[in-house]
Amino acid sequence: MAAINEVGDLTIEGEIGVLTLNSPPVNALSAPVRTAIADGIKQALDNPAVKAIVLICDGKTFIAGADITEFGKAPKGPSLFDAQAMIENASKPIVAAIHGTALGGGLEVALTCHYRVAVPSAKCGLPEVNLGLLPGAGGTQRLPRIVGPEKALDMMTSGAHVGAKACKEMGLVDELAEEGKLREGAIAFARKIVAEKRPLKKVRDLNDKVEAARGHPEIFATFRKANARKFRGFLAPEYNIQCIEAAVNLPFDEGIKVEQKLFRELVTGTQSAAQRYVFFAERQVWKLPDVPAETPTIPVNKVGVIGAGTMGGGISMNFLNAGIPVTIVETKQDALDRGIATIRKNYENTAKKGRMTQDDVEKRMSLLKGSLALEDLADSDLVIEAVFENMDIKKDVFGKLDRIVKQGAILATNTSALNIDEIATAVKRPEAVIGLHFFSPANVMKLLEVVRADKTSKPVIATSMQLAKKIGKIAALVGVCPGFVGNRILAQRQREAQKLILEGAMPWDVDRVLYDFGFPMGPFAMSDLAGLDIGWSKEKSKGETIRDQLCEMDRRGQKTGAGFYDYDENRNAKPSPVVEKIILDFAASKGVNRRAISDQEILERCLYPMVNEGAKILEEGKAQRASDIDIVWINGYGWPVYRGGPMFYGDTVGLDKVLASMTAFAAARGDDFKPSALLERLVVEGKGFREL
Ligand code: 3H9
DSSP: OEEEETTEEEEEETTEEEEEEOOTTTOOBOHHHHHHHHHHHHHHHHOTTOOEEEEEEOTTOSOOSBOGGGTTSOOOSSOHHHHHHHHHTOSSOEEEEEOSEEETHHHHHHHHSSEEEEOTTOEEEOGGGGGTOOOTTTHHHHHHHHHOHHHHHHHHHHOOOEEHHHHHHTTSOSEEOOTTOHHHHHHHHHHHHHHTTOOOOOGGGOOHHHHHHTTOTHHHHHHHHHHHHHHTTOSHHHHHHHHHHHHHHSOHHHHHHHHHHHHHHHHTSHHHHHHHHHHHHHHHTTOOTTSOTTOOOOOOOOEEEEOOSHHHHHHHHHHHHTTOOEEEEOSSHHHHHHHHHHHHHHHHHHHHTTSSOHHHHHHHHHTEEEESOGGGGTTOSEEEEOOOSOHHHHHHHHHHHHHHSOTTOEEEEOOSSSOHHHHHTTSSOGGGEEEEEEOSSTTTOOEEEEEEOTTOOHHHHHHHHHHHHHTTOEEEEEEOSTTTTHHHHHHHHHHHHHHHHHHTOOHHHHHHHHHHHTOSSOHHHHHHHHOTTTTOOTTTOOSOSHHHHHHHTTOOBGGGTBSSEEEOTTOOEEEOHHHHHHHHHHHHHTTOOOOOOOHHHHHHHHHHHHHHHHHHHHHTTSBSOHHHHHHHHHHHHOOOGGGTOHHHHHHHHOHHHHHHHHHHHHHHHOGGGOOOHHHHHHHHHTOOGGGO
């Protein structure tokens, strides 16, 4: 074996040269990897004994793409294009041998090879779209030439990782090797190519499929229309589509020019910067500086859930889906029956949509036990309480759990607002108490806030994070404070939204601005969806707020056909003249002189206090890092991923600008806008949150 460099080796096996890359963790196309490819291929081509070349990777995967950390830095070593040109124009056949994932630039390298062999467990994909990019190494022109424009549209705009068998069916993979025997299989395949004198197949020369689509612009029009909602606000899906159009309508080299131009636009733009940042933030969030990876964890084989309402039921489903038995406890038989029936109905609905078999439904339901006695939770490894949000009730439940549940178990609360340190005073083992704040619907929403209290032990934290991963959540570790991270920041936006409609805007103005920013809906549409009467009581209501007045008129949101908006029978929202009058009368009664409010003011008033609150959270150490706050807002509150979360957004706007606006607002409107000390310090230092 001859080393090419620190990440590449060339071995000669009879007439086959095997170029092996080994650059953990994912063989990304860093400068040394590109060098190893270019130099390794050259050596193999120069060696007269070699008749064909296999390109293979060590470690857990084939090349998983360009090295994302290199974007924006000065280029080093041979370009990817140079390495690919050497492969594609080689005088000897080159076979890509794929295991793990051939993604992005990795698949683009494989597409310049003359043949591709993969093990059945391998997956191929062009996931650049999820980084706000498009495949910028010829993938947009080569993939449609192999799989056809329709499949390329699906793959490139979803970023899906497609299994090797499906790849074989669509011609992306030429042969499947036996699992675990990729090297032998690829070498045997290469020998066969040589023996049969098969041609050097260049994907760039395959034109049948793109030519067949030429003159059919409806392929693209239909696709755009069908996905308009999904792609709203994102640049990358549209740019990917335009590249495939170019592949269909232009010669290969012209298509590459379109790809290059659009790639450059994306890679230098703010959307991709945000999406790349989120990629790393999603991985960073699991790392806990003071809870090292080797912290012992508690085996969780049995879960107890208290409360069979919407939240308790949703929480239970997460564990059932992961094959962990759940005992759910209620106080009344009918509530228990209703809760269990709802879980079954949810599963049956999934089965009806074909996303689960009836057998899967029964398997999950067989893991679920209902009970009216807390004593049945005695041998649970984890108990999650999801009862009414009332401190006395919660403390009472925890006091009982302390007496009943075995030592060593985790005692968790799903509270979204109450002080977990206080809840922990109800037990003699506060180190076992933690907050697991699920978001509704708990079986669907990705976010889990793991709330560490003062005395929570490290094994309890480590286990909670590990469990979150097991049930498919993205978890952020946060500290105890009112509303924790997510709702605490939300409160800022809600307060300003309410003030804005008093001062001069209408709910639909505020909603439109935030919708156009990229949120799935604005705060008033969200209130209508959730129900205006959450936390409202008819008996106590004195018409003191606009919400009180709406609820008193039975305008309680979508469910009553009216709230901040009027709704038709299909739940389409229309601005409401009734609400407009209520707001105007209300403002008049408070002596407010309403004025025209610009969209820019709405945006800044709603968003900058969120950035500022995030800074306070960091100052107080209630979140570990700015990017964790962004993860919370992207996964729990629909912050558009292409804007990177509130903290990234603050950096993008410029913290000096945020501070200037906050200071001006504070002068005119008081302490709600008081800038945080951290924000002020960062501006003085000329830094952003990302440099913390
Ligand atoms: C591209 O190719 C552009 C081209 O078209 C054009 C070029 C001109 N770069 O996810 P994991 C790190 S764009 C740098 O936890 P898994 C990751 O941060 C690229 N680093 O493992 C983590 O680091 P750490 C298109 C990368 O087994 C570690 O590797 N490709 C890259 O759960 C392990 O990652 C993609 O978008 C990278 N490309 O999943 C694929 N990838 O340990 C992106 C990973 O310090 N990657 N790292 O936290 C993935 O989807 C997953 O990492 C993969 C493995 C499925 C491969």
